[in-house]
Amino acid sequence: MAQQRIPASRQTTAHNESPAQNENPAEQESRPQDWAALSIRIRGIVQGVGFRPFVYSLAGAWNLSGYVLNDSEGVMVWVEGPKGRLGGFLRELPLKAPPRSRILELAALPGDPEGIEGFTIRESMALQRQDIFISPDIATCPSCLSELRDPGDRRSRYPFINCTDCGPRFTIIEGSPYDRQKTSMKRFPMCPECGKEYGDPSSRRFHAEPNACSLCGPALTLLDAKSEPVSVADPLRETVRLLAEGFIVAVKGLGGFHLACSASREDSVHRLRSRKYREDKPFALMAPGMESIRLHCEVSAHEETLLASEKRPIVLLKKKHPEKLAPSLAPGYDTLGFMLPYTPLHHLLFDEGAPLLVMTSGNVSDEPICYRNEEALRRLGEIADYFLVHDRDIYMRCDDSVVVSLENREIPLRRSRGSVPEPLIVPLVFRRPLLACGGELKSTFCLGRESLAFLSHHIGDLENLETLDSFEKGIAHFCRLFSLEPEVVACDMHPEYLSTKYALEKFGGKVVQVQHHHAHLAGCLADNGIDEKAMGVIFDGLGYGDDGTLWGGEFLLGSYREYERVAYFKPIPLPGGTKAIKEPWRMALSVLYNAMGEDLWSASIPFVKAIDHSRWPILRKMLEGGLGSPLTSSAGRLFDAAGALLGIRSEITYEGQAAVLLQMAATGSTAEWYDYDVVPRGNPFPYIIDTGKMFTAMVHEIERNTPLPIMAKKFHNTMARIVETVCRNIRRSGGTSLVALSGGVFQNMRLLELCQGLLLESGFTVLLHGRIPPNDGGLSLGQAMVAEARCR
Secondary structure, rough: OOOEOHHHHHHHEOEEEEEEOOOHHHHHHHOOOOOEEEEEEEEEOOOOHHHHHHHHHHHHHOEEEEEEEOOOOEEEEEEEEEEHHHHHHHHHHOOOOOOOEEEEEEEEEEEOOOOOEEEEEEOOOOOOOOHHHHHOOEEOOOOHHHHOOOOOOOOOOOOOOOOEEEOOOOEEEEOOOHHHHHHOOOOOOOOOOHHHHHHOOOOOOOOOOOOOOOOOOOOOOEEEEOOOOOOOOOOHHHHHHHHHOOOEEEEOOOOOEEEEEEEOOOHHHHHHHHOOOOOOOOOOOOOOOOOHHHEEEEOOOHHHHHHHOOOOOEEEEEOHHHHHOOOOHHOOOOEEEOOOOOHHHHHHHHHHOOOOOOEEEEEOOOOOOOOHHHHHHHOOOOOOOEEEEEOHHHHHHHOOOOEEEEEOOOEEOOOOOOOOOEEEEEEEEEEEEEEEOOOOOOEOEEEEEEEEEEEOOOOOOOOOOHHHHHHHHHHHHHHHHOOOOOOOOEOOOOOOOOHHHHHHEEEEEEEEEEEEEHHHHHHHHOOOOOOOOEEEEEEEEEEEEEOOOOOEEEEEEEOOOOOOEEEEOOOOOOOOOOHHHHHHHHHHHHHHHHHHHHHHOOOOOOOOOOOOOHHHHHHHHHHHHOOOEEEEOOHHHHHHHHHHHHHHOOOOOOHHHHHHHHHHOOOOOOOOOOOEEEOOOOOOEEEEEOOOOOOHHHHHHHEEEEEEEHHHHHHHHHHHHHHHHHHHHHHHHOOOOEEEOOOOOHHHHHHHHHHHHHHOOOEEEEOOOOOOOOOHHHHOOOOHHHHHHHHO
């Protein structure tokens, strides 16, 4: 029998269909056939998802002999028997594989029968090549949930129940192959009953590595803020009582700690904000079920699917009855971020009567999430009143994923727990092992090998040593886990990014520096599996440009290998540099001075009246001479300026706050837009976009007391019109009809929907993100693609 191979480009996701011409095992038995053998190599997510028990059962169904084992490349199967049965077995192998598995490659080679009797699961082997794919952490499955709530089951109310279909994976594994001794469960020897299940092919826990029960597995402990155990009969029930009474409890989960409190008690939420130094940014919520979420938010069928998926992400939903919850949960937002329980502990908290809960990352603002008990007690001791901890170690921290639904399409805003480290299949083949270090905000890194990209979990903003340490440890862990020594390293061009400094200092001559917005374009192309020239509309906060200025409102024409900057917003000063990001009034003053000059002082609007005129001489020098005021073409800063001008926010407490609240305010029903200029400055490129007329018109509308929702909507309409106009101009000048929308500004679903609609009406093919975030969380994948293309 010749070798059969399913390449990565034809990945198979497990399902339960039968082959079109399936042979009955009994019928095959009656036919005289030659005895043969197959050596089958299976690569993909095939460890920790019940793959070996599945192979064992399938071999039994076809009455074949041999063995299956895990090794450092995935799963290896040796099977022998009549050729017809071998063919049926081979066909059913990818079609009936476990639901949590993902076969990326299956190769079968003929061998000489060894006369093996029966079929067995053998001990795992460690090979020189490490080539395994680790499953993400999986939400509690229905079968385990049923046992959890069954008073007669031996695991009734056991907070760490799991099986081959659910439970911890990525966060507890230390090395490959995926066996108990290479996870943080190695310190928990199985009791006889658990050991019997582990070795029983008919059990759902057959070779489930985190298998345990209350007699032999991890246990809960309730501690006070001084790290002293709280003497109670049931730590879980006491935790529910404390939450109901308004206390803040740090709860250890799958990938780290959450800070939990009652979502309906304003005193608790306000206290959590104060202690966590998180003034305004929304808190994530956890509800016991879908009905509870529907009481507070509108939930579409697609959003319900996202909420209930095995990934259990936080899903951003439209508010319905915000008055029923604490007002300061998401101040100024018309959305709430909800998730459903995804661990047995979460389910038990609600089963015991816990209220709707705030479940926010267990950290102080701008620091990585805590994931070790001693670390949490030290860093969260001034925030939490109590700590619900357990003794199963978390080996790799992993924050919750965040997604939003747009026209029944999932758009990730943070790709982390539930998705990582599942590989992404990309349209280029990495000929050498590659590491891409990402940017600074919403940091991720990416490993590239063959046709696969391994995008890391969300790490955070690389602005302090704690996050940098988490970044470096994450890279080391991924390289060890996937046995990858980078021969090419990609990073951003910005010399002050900590990720850039890390790459240059550690890898030196291996480094390929990639322009920020080119990486966004490449990331969107890779996200969509496309390898062709496209137009990239890249709107974000700031990125270091080829000309030394700060870009952020870019129209690029290019591929993975190269690009041309074919249009951009007219660069204007960023007065005070990064200070203008935290104080958007500075950017508003810059755009008004650019549009109106000294005439801005004649504007009878609150924004102008609020400016301290004694500061004007210094500010004018900054705006005219560039003193401490680098030029920027950033679209994100235009959103900030509009937010400040309209009185929404003159100073911010988190990145992009003024722009986010401007989006929330854009509820007007108008389809009108403001005027703007698109001026050609070359032959045929670039086009320069001047928004001076728009901001001047906004000033006049403020003077006429035009309602805020109308002005905010007209601003969004104008920005979308600019995108459509410029893309048409570029296409006429030799561009393409393929348009990729990327960058952090396109987290704004109102803008994204408007742009997509106008572009489709004008005959463009529009690429949106679906597997990686449009923000800088997807930057590392784009860097990897550009670096690979350039190295060729």
